[in-house]
Amino acid sequence: MIISPVFDKDSSKALYIQLYEYIKNEIISGLLKPDSKLPSIREASASLNLSKTTIENAYSQLVAEGYIENQPKRGYFVCDLTEYSFDIVSTVLKSTVKQDSDTYYLNDGVDKDSFDISTWRRLYNKVVADEDTNIYSSGSIQGEKFLREEIANFVNTMRGGNTGPEQVIVGAGVQYLLGMLIGIIRSDYNTVAVETPGFYKAEYIFEDYSFNIRHIEVTDNGFPIGALKKSDAQVVYVSPSHQYPLGTTMPVNKRMELLDWAQKNNGLIIEDDYDGMIRYGGMPIPCLQGLDKNDCVIYLGSFSKMLLPSLRISFMVIPKKLLPVYSTIKTRHTQSTSKIDQVVLANFMKEGFMVKHLRKIKRIYKKKNMLLAASFKYRFKDKLEIINSDSGLHIVCEAAVKKTEHALQEDARKTGILLNIISSSKDKVIFSLNYSGINTDKIQDFTELLGKVLFE
Template identity: 30%
Template structure:
C-alpha cells in the first residue's frame, strides 16, 4: 500500500511529528477508512525515506491517541471507533457536493444517468424466490467441466497471455460459431464476418457507434428492452416506437420516411415473448430494402423453445446485406460469461472491428479459449 505522505527532512518539525500529523489527517478525512490496514513500519519507512524506528514511534503515538491499533502477528489498523474529542474538529467530507452533482446531471447520457434509475441492479441479498429476469439457474452451470477446461487452457498459456488478442475474437471460437449457426439458424457466414463482443449490451453499443448520431431515427419495438433505448438515446438518437402485435413488430406501422436502424428481437420478443413468423420476417426485410435501413437482429432467448424447429434467422433470409445478427452465450451458459457474438455484413466488418478495438482491444483470451473447447466438446 502506498500512502500519500510527503516528508520534508529540512523542516523544523520532526520527522515523527510530520508522519503523525499526515496520517492523522488521512484518517480524519476518511481517506484511510476505519478498520483499514496501514503499511508495515519497514515498508512505510522505505517508501518515505526514513528509518523504521521513526515510523514505529509515529505509530505508537497514534496508537496512544486512539487512531491506530495493532493485532499481534497480523498488522496495524485504523481504529474502528475514532476519538470523539478530535473528530468533531475535522471538517466533514460531504456525501454529495451540490456543484459536482449539478455538473454530473448535466452531462450527456449515459454519464448523467437521467432516466436510468433502476436499469443497473446492484447485487442483492439472497432471496426466498428470485423473479429477476436474465439470470440462469446456477445449478445448471457445468462447474466441473468448466474448471477442467480452464486448467487445460492454462497449460502453455504464458505466450498467449502476454499478447494482445485479435479484437474480432479468437479465430478458433469464431470458426466454431459459424459451424453452429448453420444447423441452428440456417445461416451461412464466414469467420471474417463474426465479431466477438462482451454480451448483448456491448454489441448494441457497437451498432450505435456505427449508425447513430444526433437526431438519427432509430425504430424500436414497443414495448422493448429499455437498456437498448437508453443507449441509443445517449448517442442522440430519435427513437421511433412501433407497436408489437401477436407476430412481433407491426411492419405496416413502420415509417415511410428514411430510417437508419431498426432494433428487433424476432426469436423471442422482449418482453412479450412472441415469435415473429416467417411471413412477417420477409415483410420486414422487404421494408428494410426499400427504406435503405439496417436491421439489428437481437436473437434474445433464441436457443430456447418448447417444441418444433427454429425459424430461419433474419440474417439467413437477407439478400441485401442489411441485417446485423447479435447473440450471446450469456443466455445459455450464464451472464457471468461476458461473451457474445455478431455476424456483420462484409462491407461493415472492417469498420466494426476498428470500433471494437477502440472499445476494449479484445476480450479476455482465457475465457474465449475455454469456451471454444466447451463448444467443440
Template identity: 30%
Template sequence: MNIPDDAFYTLLENALAQRGGVTRQRALYHALRDAILAGKLQARSRLPGSRTIAQRLTLSRNTVNGALEQLALEGYLLRDRKGSQVATLAAQNTFSVNTNSVSLPAHLMQLPSGSQRDSPPLLFTPGTPALNYFPLPLWRRLLTRVLHEESCTLLGYGDAAGEWSLRVAIARHLALARGIHCDASQIIITEGALEGLSLCARLLTQPGESAWIEDPGYLGVKSAFTAAGLVPEAIPVDNEGLCFANFTALPPRIIFTSPSNQYPTGAVLSAARRLALLTFARQHHAWIVEDDYDSEFRYDNAPIPAMAGMQPDAPVIYLGTFSKTLFPALRTGFIVLPPALALAARPVVGALLRGGHRAEQRALARFIEEGHYARHLAAMRRLYRKRQQQLRAALANHLTEPFTITGGNGGLHLTITLNAIDDVMLARQARQYQLAPAPLSQFYLDKNRVRYGLVLGYGNTSASQFVPAIERLQQLITRLRHQASGK
C-alpha cells in the first residue's frame, strides 16, 4: 500500500466508530471508496487480505468480503487470487473546483425568486388552506379502499392525461359549480397550477412570442412563461381586474388572467371586460388562460361564473387546482381545453406528461363523487368567511398605521396597502416572530406602478392569533418608520 498499515487501519476503525445507523459492511465500503477517490489509496496499491483485515478490525470475514466485492463490482478494486488491488481511475485532483463557473441560460436568470415554504406554515402565509380542518381519516379510508380494490394495477404509469374517473368527476363538478359544460376528454390532470401553466405555454406558443400577465400578479405565471421562452408583458390591474383597453403592447399569443379573484389584489374582472377580453382574443388569435383562483370561496354572494362558460367555443383554457380547496401536498390540478384544442393536443400529451399518482387521483374522484368535496367546500366557506371578518376587525382595532384593504370579498387572504414603506424588510422582520405575510411590492413587474403593503393569508391562521400578530406587525411598522426618519 502507499500508506502505512497503521494509517490504513486507523482510517477504517474511525469509519466504523462513526458509522451511525449504517451497517459495518456499508461503513467499510464508504471508507475505502472515499479513500480511493481522495487519492489516499493510490492506483495499483494492494490491500491486505480479507482475513487479515477481518482479524485486525474484529469483523467477520463475510462483512469484509462483502465490502470488497461491492467495490470490485463498481470498478474501484481489482480482485484476483492474490487479493485486492486499487484500480486505475481518472485523475481526481488534477483540477480545482470553481463554484462560479456555471451559468444558467439567460432567460432562467430572469425568473422571480421562489417562495419560501415553511413546514408547518407560519402565520399569515398566503395561499395555505386550513390544513387541520381537512378530513384526513376519511381521505385515508378512501385511499385504503382504492388500493385494496385496485391493488397493483395502479402501480403503472396510467393515462398521461390523468385517471378517467377523476376527469369525469371534475367535469360534473364544473358543470354544477362553475357553469362549464365539458367532456372528460377535454380535461388534463396536472401536478398543480404551475404545471398547468407550463403545459399551456408548450401547447400554444413559440419561444419569443408575447404573453400578457397581470401586474401585480401571481409570480408563477412569469416563471412558467419565461421558462418557455415567452416575452412577458405586464398589464396593469385596477379594481375591475385586467386593464387592457388602451394598452399599446404587441398583440399577445397567450393572456393570463384570474378573473374571479385576482391575486393578490382581490379584484373581480367585470362582465364588460370579460366580454371585451374574449372579443380581443378572437380578433388577435390569442388564447386566454383563466386561473379560477379561489373562486369557490365567495362571501358576499354566489360564486361568479367562469369565463370558459360564457360563450360557446370560447378561446379559453380553464385552469384549476385542489391545492387551496383541499391541501397543497396533493399536487393535483387540471386544465380544461376547448374541444378542438383538446382533439389537436391529444397525440402530444403523452410526449409531454407521464401519468402518475393514480391511487390519489382515484381517491379524489371518489371524494368528489360521494359528495365529500361539496360538503368540505361549504364548511370551509363558512370558516373562511368568519376568519376574514375577524381579521378585518383585528386590523381596524389594532393596526394604527393608515392602510387600505383591496378586494377582499373572497379567497384566503386580505391585501392591505401602506404608504411608502420597505415592505420586503417588513416581511423579513416579521418572519423572526413566526409571521409570514408576503410583501405586496414583490408581485409587481413594472416597478413604476409598484404599491407597498402586505398580503395576509388567513386560511391556515386561527382567529385567536390575529390580534397579537397584528399588534406585532404594528410594532415592526413603527420601528421601520422611525429608522427611515432617522429617529
C-alpha cells in the first residue's frame, strides 16, 4: 500500500501530526480498508523522505487511538471500524489521612517549579484594577462568560471537542458539578454504571442522591462495554482518554460502540477527562465528546492538575438537549468559584499562557516520570514492574510482596507515602503512585522508603 500525503513544511503542526491526521482521515473516509497493511516504518521513511522517528510517532498515535494495530513480526494493519459512523470534521484534533506536604512525599499537589506565579500575580493585579471586572458584585451563576468562552475554545482546539460557551458550567470541583448534573437528569435517570476501579469520589455523589450503582470492572483490555449493555444502567461514568487509576486508553472502536449504546438506549455518558492533556508519547487522545453526534456526552474537566489544586476551578460541558432543564434549575445554585479567579484564568488562557504552561509541565513531569522509573528499575530489579506510565501524573506498578494489603497501607501511612492499592493477593500487589508533588531531588529517598513499605 502506498500513502501519499502532502506536507506543509511551513505549518505550525509537526510533520508527524500531519501524517497522523492524513492516515486517520483515510481510514475514517474508507479509502484505507480494514486489514490493509501500512508501509513499514523504514518503507514509509524512504518513500516520504521523513525520519523514522516521525513515522513511528504518527503510527504510535494511531495505535493508541485504535485506528491501526501493530501485529508482531507482521507490521501495522488498519482496524475494522466499518460498523461505526464518523463525523470527519469533529474527529480531527483541531490545531493549536491528613496530608502534610512536609511529611508526605506524594500528594495531590503539583511541582513547585511548574507554575509561573509572577505571571499569575500580574494578571490578578490587572483584573482587580480593571473597572470592567466589577469586583463589588457577585458573578454569574453559570460562570463568567469570558471564562466559558475560553474553556469552550480550549476544549475544541486542544481536546478535539465540539461545544460552545452556553454549554459550559463552571464550579469548584467535579463533585460539586456532578451534584448539579444530577439535579438536571434525576427526573429521567436513576441508575449509573461506574468504572471499577475508578474515581470513587464520583460514585459517592451518586450514592448521596440515591442513584442505583452498577460496577463495571475494568480489565487489561479496558472498559468492557458488553458488561455495560447487560446492565440496566442508563448513565455511565468513564474516563476514556486516561482511565484512573489503571491508566488505560479507550480505543476508537470502543468509543464508537459506547456512543452507539447511548444512542440506542437514550443513555448519557459522563466523560471525566482526567489528566487527558498530559501524555508523554505522542499527542493527547481526543476527547469522546468531540465524536458525539447525538448530544449524549457530558464532559468534565478540571484545572487542578493542569494548574493548581488550590485554584479549585473545574468545568462541565452539557449536551444542548439538557440546556432547557438547566435553565430552569440553575437559580437554585450559587457560583462556588471566585469571580476574580475566573477572570484571571480567562486572561491566562486568552493571552496564550495556558499553552506555554502545558508545554512546560509536560517537560517537567516527563523528566520526573523517567527518573522515577529508572530509580525503581535500579533499586527493585525484577521485584517490581511498572505497568503503565506513559501519561498522566501517576504510575501503575505490580510488585511481588509478602505483606497483606492492610499491612502495606499501614506501613505506607507511617512512612508518609500515599499508596493507592488497586488489587492485591497473597504474593503480589498492583498499586498506583501519584508523583506530581514529589521533588526531583527526593526521588532516591522516596524509592528507599517505598522499598521498606513493600519488601521489609
